[in-house]
Amino acid sequence: MKTALTIAGSDSSGGAGIQADIKTMITNGVYAMSAITALTAQNTVGVQGVLEVTPDFLAMQIDSVFNDIRPDAVKIGMVSSTELISTIADKLIHYKAENIVVDPVMVATSGSKLITDDAISALKEKLLPLATVVTPNIPEAEVLSSMKIESAADMIKAAEMISKAYNCAVLCKGGHNMNDANDLLYSSGEYRWFYGKRIGNSNTHGTGCTLSSAIASNLAKGEDLSISVEKAKNYISAALSDMLDLGAGSGPLNHAFDL
Ligand SMILES: Nc1ncnc2c1ncn2[C@@H]1O[C@H](COP(=O)(O)OP(=O)(O)OP(=O)(O)O)[C@@H](O)[C@H]1O
Ligand SMILES: Cc1ncc(COP(=O)(O)O)c(N)n1
Numbered sequence: 001m002k003t004a005l006t007i008a009g010s011d012s013s014g015g016a017g018i019q020a021d022i023k024t025m026i027t028n029g030v031y032a033m034s035a036i037t038a039l040t041a042q043n044t045v046g047v048q049g050v051l052e053v054t055p056d057f058l059a060m061q062i063d064s065v066f067n068d069i070r071p072d073a074v075k076i077g078m079v080s081s082t083e084l085i086s087t088i089a090d091k092l093i094h095y096k097a098e099n100i101v102v103d104p105v106m107v108a109t110s111g112s113k114l115i116t117d118d119a120i121s122a123l124k125e126k127l128l129p130l131a132t133v134v135t136p137n138i139p140e141a142e143v144l145s146s147m148k149i150e151s152a153a154d155m156i157k158a159a160e161m162i163s164k165a166y167n168c169a170v171l172c173k174g175g176h177n178m179n180d181a182n183d184l185l186y187s188s189g190e191y192r193w194f195y196g197k198r199i200g201n202s203n204t205h206g207t208g209c210t211l212s213s214a215i216a217s218n219l220a221k222g223e224d225l226s227i228s229v230e231k232a233k234n235y236i237s238a239a240l241s242d243m244l245d246l247g248a249g250s251g252p253l254n255h256a257f258d259l
Helices: 017-027 055-066 082-094 117-130 138-145 152-166 207-220 225-241
Strands: 003-011 031-042 047-052 073-076 100-102 169-172 183-187 190-194
Touching (some): 003 055, 055 082, 082 117, 100 117, 138 152, 152 169
Antiparallel strands (some): 169 183
16 A cells, blocks of 8 residues: 655644545545654634644654655645744655655635745745745735736636746646636646536635645556546545534535545
8 A cells, every 4th residue: 555644734624635635535545654743732712722733743753754764745734833844844854755745834724824934935945945845825926936927828827837946847726716716736837627626615725735635646546646646636626525513614525525
């Protein structure tokens, strides 16, 4: 069985973070492992608290995983501080990790900030150059490219800028668009659109975590990047279409819709 590791934060409400990643990896057919960067006390309404692990303890978790069950792919989600980002980068280089998917988590759907401003610089300098693919939503792509994105042409331009600056593929996600849900993959100088019909479901807590973990699962199984994104897009669209409606705010997806 192929294996995947998520390095991310825990979401006590189970819709995003480590919990979404593990549910996604299992339902996409790979063995799931985790290294937790922070505990969040969180629900569909907001983030009530964050408790970061120490860099040493994060390093220990990553060592424990790599020294026993080597992951075929690694997904990185919420990492809130510069020190934790440096720890992850050092370990990924040390273990020559492959198939690295970086979801540059900055703000939760509920509006809470999940990364410090310093850490955004570290994310750019240390993690993006290691990424097979980085998966920003539109506000994140604006931060990474320092440009405003107001059209499909802007999505292409920003993705190209990020890809060239950090030498990685870029999936610019269109979930924040009003009329469609089209995602753009820019890789090795070429781009491809993944078209999605906008689903009338306001329960989108964890969509970014879920998409990036599905991509990592497909890469772990040996699919190329474009097919990995295509299959991940189909998975997230189906999970959203299941119309699960839990909690008072933006609720989670049904990760196990076809079980
Ligand atoms: N209402 C929707 N209908 C169809 N697809 C959607 C919808 N909302 C998001 N998506 C899809 O979900 C995936 C995640 O995109 P999105 O832009 O929401 O990421 P995100 O903002 O990082 O997610 P998160 O909610 O975890 O912060 C993309 O494939 C996007 O197209
Ligand atoms: C621990 C953790 N990681 C990531 C997210 C982003 O997901 P979303 O923007 O869907 O809330 C989150 N809310 N919590």
